[in-house]
Structure formats: structure tokens, C-alpha cells
Amino acid sequence: MIATRESYGNILIExxxxxxDIVVLDADLSKSTKTAxxxxxxxxxxxxxxxxxxxLMGMAAGLATTGKIPFASTFAVxxxxxxxxxxxxxxxxxxxxxxxxxxxxxxxxGEDGGSHQSIEDIAIMRSLPNMKIIVxxxxxxxxxxxxxxxLIDGPVYLRLGRLxxxxxxxxxxxxxxxxxxxxxxxxxxxxxxxxxMISKCxxxxxxxxxxxxxxxxxxxxxxxxxxxxxxxxxxKETKRILTVEEHSVIGGLGxxxxxxxxxxxxxxxxxxGMNDTFGESGKPEELLTNYGLTAENIYDTAQKTxxxxx
Amino acid sequence: xxxxxxxxxQLRIHIINMLxxxxxxxxxxxxxxxxxxxxxxxxxxxxDSEDKDNPDRDRFILSKGHAAPVLYGTLAMKGxxxxxELTNLRKLGSFLQGHPDMLKIPGVEMxxxxxxxxxxASVGVALGGKIDEKSYxxxxxxxxxxxxxxxxxxxxxxxxxxxxxxxxxxxxNNGLQxxxxxxxxxxxxxxxxxxxxxxxxxxEIDGHCFTDIEKSFKQAKEVKGKPTAIIAKTSKGKGVxxxxxxxxxxxxxxxxxxxxxAIEELERNIR
Numbered sequence: 001m002i003a004t005r006e007s008y009g010n011i012l013i014e015x016x017x018x019x020x021d022i023v024v025l026d027a028d029l030s031k032s033t034k035t036a037x038x039x040x041x042x043x044x045x046x047x048x049x050x051x052x053x054x055x056l057m058g059m060a061a062g063l064a065t066t067g068k069i070p071f072a073s074t075f076a077v078x079x080x081x082x083x084x085x086x087x088x089x090x091x092x093x094x095x096x097x098x099x100x101x102x103x104x105x106x107x108x109x110g111e112d113g114g115s116h117q118s119i120e121d122i123a124i125m126r127s128l129p130n131m132k133i134i135v136x137x138x139x140x141x142x143x144x145x146x147x148x149x150x151l152i153d154g155p156v157y158l159r160l161g162r163l164x165x166x167x168x169x170x171x172x173x174x175x176x177x178x179x180x181x182x183x184x185x186x187x188x189x190x191x192x193x194x195x196x197m198i199s200k201c202x203x204x205x206x207x208x209x210x211x212x213x214x215x216x217x218x219x220x221x222x223x224x225x226x227x228x229x230x231x232x233x234x235x236k237e238t239k240r241i242l243t244v245e246e247h248s249v250i251g252g253l254g255x256x257x258x259x260x261x262x263x264x265x266x267x268x269x270x271x272x273g274m275n276d277t278f279g280e281s282g283k284p285e286e287l288l289t290n291y292g293l294t295a296e297n298i299y300d301t302a303q304k305t306x307x308x309x310x
Numbered sequence: 311x312x313x314x315x316x317x318x319x320q321l322r323i324h325i326i327n328m329l330x331x332x333x334x335x336x337x338x339x340x341x342x343x344x345x346x347x348x349x350x351x352x353x354x355x356x357x358d359s360e361d362k363d364n365p366d367r368d369r370f371i372l373s374k375g376h377a378a379p380v381l382y383g384t385l386a387m388k389g390x391x392x393x394x395e396l397t398n399l400r401k402l403g404s405f406l407q408g409h410p411d412m413l414k415i416p417g418v419e420m421x422x423x424x425x426x427x428x429x430x431a432s433v434g435v436a437l438g439g440k441i442d443e444k445s446y447x448x449x450x451x452x453x454x455x456x457x458x459x460x461x462x463x464x465x466x467x468x469x470x471x472x473x474x475x476x477x478x479x480x481x482x483n484n485g486l487q488x489x490x491x492x493x494x495x496x497x498x499x500x501x502x503x504x505x506x507x508x509x510x511x512x513x514e515i516d517g518h519c520f521t522d523i524e525k526s527f528k529q530a531k532e533v534k535g536k537p538t539a540i541i542a543k544t545s546k547g548k549g550v551x552x553x554x555x556x557x558x559x560x561x562x563x564x565x566x567x568x569x570x571x572a573i574e575e576l577e578r579n580i581r
Binding site for chain 1: 412413419420421426427429430431433434435436437442460461464468
């Protein structure tokens with residue numbers, strides 16, 4: 001089990017060795033965001049903004065104009081909330097080459113509680129022109145996604161977690177920006193998930209199989225631009241779609257999927273996520289259970305969805 | 311008459327003409343900064359419109375982005391684009407956006423307009439220069455009302471923390487903002503003490519005196535280990551007597567009659 005923030009910290013050091021244009025900025029959270037390793041290896045290319053997220057993003061924008069590839073890190077709630085308008089006007093509007101690697105996304109922040117649990121960051125970032133969004137599911141995918149982000153010319157938002165997650169992919173996996181992956185084939189329903197919910201989606205599919213329900217499982221790690229083709233194909237072939245995200249059901253993965261399907265191939269889409277509510281303090285797994293982000297709830301919901309006459 | 315004065319007067323003529331043609335925009339704060347920009351672009355900065363992407367060039371960022379006409383006029387006079395484009399300001403399809411847009415306008419180093427952000431970006435540019443051990447300098451112009459933005463002080467702290475002696479922040483201290491004087495709306499004084507307490511080298515000048523302006527840039531270069539803030543005392547609407555020090559001329563374009571009156575006065579100056 002390794003958290004995607006750990007994978008990010010590890011790959012940053014490798015990238016730093018390979019490319020001298022990589023610079024990393026943080027806002028006094030480098031031990032938590034795991035940029036501390038990069039800071040130790042490349043002190044000249046690490047900039048601590050202090051507890052000042054607006055200037056964190058502003059400086060990253062300025063650095064990008066000099067040809068640097070800045071990775072700016074802090075918690076997702078501060079990155080996309082506190083610094084939103086700097087991301088809008090100084091990064092996205094001039095399409096500058098800034099990577100925002102936001103950690104501690106979702107409710108699995110845990111004990112720190114609702115003030116620190118970002119459930120709206122994808123909704124906010126999706127609305128910005130020029131912004132691209134990646135939510136990697138595990139260690140292998142995170143390392144590849146960070147590499148891919150560094151090669152993209154323009155703003156990228158990487159959503160990373162605090163909690164350790166089990167491996168989904170083996171080392172042979174290839175992350176392709178903009179492409180989702182079918183992790184399991186199925187014909188009765190498609191479960192589309194992201195991030196740490198993927199292992200739970202797979203477990204739910206196993207439970208459904210025991211009931212004779214064949215569920216397709218898709219990992220969508222690029223939220224924007226989303227893999228329209230794969231989603232439309234799933235809608236055509238399985239007729240029913242269930243989305244699963246550790247994020248609000250307003251504006252997140254579920255909404256992105258609905259945006260595609262309502263235009264191209266309307267089918268019923270059921271969303272599992274945070275139902276327009278903030279999180280609270282608790283252990284990460286307790287919180288996931290509390291808010292229905294479990295394999296059991298995915299299984300139950302999928303079963304009900306499959307039984308609806310269409 | 312010294313050439314700088316003639317250039318500045320010509321720039322003010324451009325500002326009035328482009329704002330009148332646009333029918334909206336911000337004359338007061340553009341006119342107050344005209345002498346500062348002329349001195350920067352025609353005396354101080356190493357910058358060439360023929361070689362605008364040279365990595366070693368000096369950079370200017372207009373953090374008070376609403377004063378866009380002063381920048382556009384200067385860039386046109388400096389050869390970045392044709393002066394005949396200026397009257398397309400703010401019109402649909404024109405590259406001359408209401409606020410500076412680096413993707414559309416040659417010579418614009420950073421898209422600005424949302425106050426405080428250009429200054430923060432200029433700190434990033436200065437950091438980039440230090441990381442690459444380049445000798446270029448970064449100049450950024452802020453309004454005094456702009457200093458009310460929190461990000462300004464985050465950026466000011468960072469610039470002195472990282473000893474960015476390649477960075478010069480010029481404060482266009484005309485004392486006025488949209489809703490009234492700085493003192494009425496939100497007191498920003500004492501400026502000198504504020505910037506000094508943030509670890510900056512501070513120089514106070516008359517922002518319409520070319521000798522003062524030039525000297526301050528030279529002095530800033532001699533200071534090592536800290537950024538320099540130049541507090542330039544200016545008059546909003548400078549050069550057009552009926553606009554000078556009038557709050558009402560912050561964000562209103564001149565009518566045709568007002569334009570003609572202003573141009574007549576400005577042309578008289580260089581006759």
C-alpha cells in the first residue's frame with residue numbers, strides 16, 4: 001500500500017535528475033505533500049512559498065514564463081480554493097506551463113476533518129478553460145501520470161491522496177493521457193471510477209459476479225479531457241452506468257460522464273460520491289463507510305440499477 | 311526639449327486617442343505611469359522588439375493591468391506592433407485586449423488585470439533568473455490601491471526572503487482609486503516603512519521627473535541581496551489638466567470633445 005502523494009514525491013526526484021527545468025514549489029507542507037525529497041536533492045530548484053497559497057501559484061506562473069516546469073504542491077482544498085483566482089487568471093488564462101499537484105484530496109484526509117477534505121476540487125478545476133485534470137489510481141499510474149504531466153505544455157491539475165492505496169496496475173501498464181482503461185469486461189452495467197475508489201469498484205464487480213451480474217469496470221484517470229469514446233461505447237454496450245468518486249457528485253467524475261452521455265448517448269447514470277455534503281473527522285476507512293464509498297454500497301447500487309426496467 | 315519628455319507626451323497622446331476610440335478604459339492611471347514606462351523602455355531596459363524572446367532580456371510586468379493603454383502605447387512606440395493598431399483597443403477581434411494578454415500581444419510578458427497577481431508572477435520570474443544565474447532584471451508596476459491585495463504582501467515577503475535583488479517594484483503612488491482617495495477607501499500609508507519592514511530597499515522619487523526615475527533604477531542595481539521598491543509620487547491623469555488628480559477619471563473614457571481638448575493641450579506641450 002502506497003499513497004499517491006508518496007509516488008508523486010518519489011517520481012519528482014527522478015524527474016529532477018533528468019530535467020533541470022523541473023522546479024518544485026510548496027506552501028509549508030513539503031513533508032505531507034512529499035515534495036521534501038525533491039527539496040533535499042535539489043535545494044536550488046525548490047521554493048517554499050511559506051503559508052501563502054496565492055503567491056505559491058503566482059510565483060509558479062512567473063517561473064513558467066522563464067521556461068521552467070513548475071510543480072506547485074499543497075493540499076487540494078487550499079490549491080483550488082484559496083488560490084483559485086490566481087490559477088484562473090495567472091495560469092489558465094495565459095495557458096502557462098504550471099503543474100498543480102494537490103495532495104490530501106477527498107475525505108480520506110481523515111482526522112483533520114471537513115475543513116481540510118476537498119470534495120469540490122475537480123468541479124472547480126473542470127470549469128477552467130486550458131486546464132487538464134489527472135486523478136491517478138495507484139503507484140504505477142501516479143508515476144507515469146506525473147511524467148506525462150511534465151511533458152504536456154500547459155496547466156495540469158494532478159489530484160493525489162493521503163491514504164495508502166493497493167496496486168491496481170503492474171509495471172507493464174502504460175498510462176496514456178486522455179485515455180481510460182477497461183479493468184474488467186462486463187455487459188450488464190459499467191462501473192466508472194477514479195482514484196482510490198478503483199479497488200472498491202473491482203471488489204464490487206467480484207461480488208456482482210457471484211450474483212450472476214456481469215459488471216464492466218473502467219478506470220478514468222484523465223478527467224479532462226475525458227475519454228468520450230470509451231464512455232459512449234460502455235453506454236451502448238451495457239446500457240447502465242454507475243460512477244464512483246471520492247468527490248462531490250456535483251461537478252466531478254459523475255457529472256463529467258453525464259456531460260458526455262447526455263449529448264452523445266443518453267442512458268441512466270447513477271452517481272456514488274459525496275452527496276452535496278462536507279466530510280468530518282474520523283479514520284479514513286470509517287469515513288468511506290460512513291459516506292457510502294464502499295464496495296458493498298457499489299455492489300448494492302449496481303444491483304438495484306441493473307434491476308430497473310429500461 | 312529632452313527626448314524622454316517628447317516620447318512621454320507622444321505616449322499620452324496615444325493613450326487619449328486609444329481610450330476615446332475604445333469608448334471605455336482607464337485614463338487616469340495610464341497617464342500617471344507614462345513617464346515611468348518611457349524611462350523603462352527607452353532608457354533602462356535591455357529589450358528589443360526584433361529579438362523579443364531573447365532569454366537574457368529585461369522584463370516588465372504591468373501588475374496594475376488596467377493601465378493597459380500605457381503599456382500598449384509604449385510597446386507600439388518601441389516597435390512591437392504598429393501604432394495604427396492602437397485605436398482597435400478593446401474591440402472584438404483585436405489583439406489589444408482590455409487588460410494585458412501575453413498570448414495575444416507581442417511584448418506583453420504576463421497576462422495581468424486581476425490586481426496583485428502580476429507582482430506575484432514577477433517574483434517567480436525573478437526566481438527563474440536566479441536559478442538560471444541570469445543577469446536580466448525584472449521591473450513591475452503596481453498601483454497604490456493595488457497594495458490592498460493580500461497577495462502583494464505574500465509576494466513582497468517572498469521576494470525579500472529569496473534576496474531577489476534582480477527585482478524592482480515601482481509603485482505608482484497617485485493616491486487615488488475608484489471609490490476615492492487611498493486614505494478614504496483603505497489607508498495604505500506609510501508606504502516606505504511598510505516596504506522597509508518587509509526587507510526591501512526603498513527609494514522615494516517624483517514619478518514625473520526623468521532624472522529621479524533614471525537615478526532610482528541605477529541605485530536599485532547597486533543594492534545586493536534585497537529587492538528594491540521605488541515609490542513614485544505621481545499625479546493621476548498627469549498631462550491633461552482637466553483629468554489631473556480627479557478620481558472620476560479612473561475608469562471613464564474621454565468623449566470626442568474631451569479627446570480633442572486633451573490632445574490640443576498635449577500637442578501644445580511639444581510645440
